[in-house]
Amino acid sequence: MNDNFLNSANAPYVAELFHKYSQDPNSVDSSWGSFF
Secondary structure (H helix, E strand, O other): OOOOOOOOOOHHHHHHHHHHHHHOHHHOOHHHHHHO
16 A cells, blocks of 8 residues: 555544544455555
């Protein structure tokens, strides 16, 4: 996965996705599973 999107503006979004993923991996797109 290209990590160019990671910056301080996107950090809250990625943190929320990780929280959702940690609660239920199926709640986010499968490509995020590879990232996390």
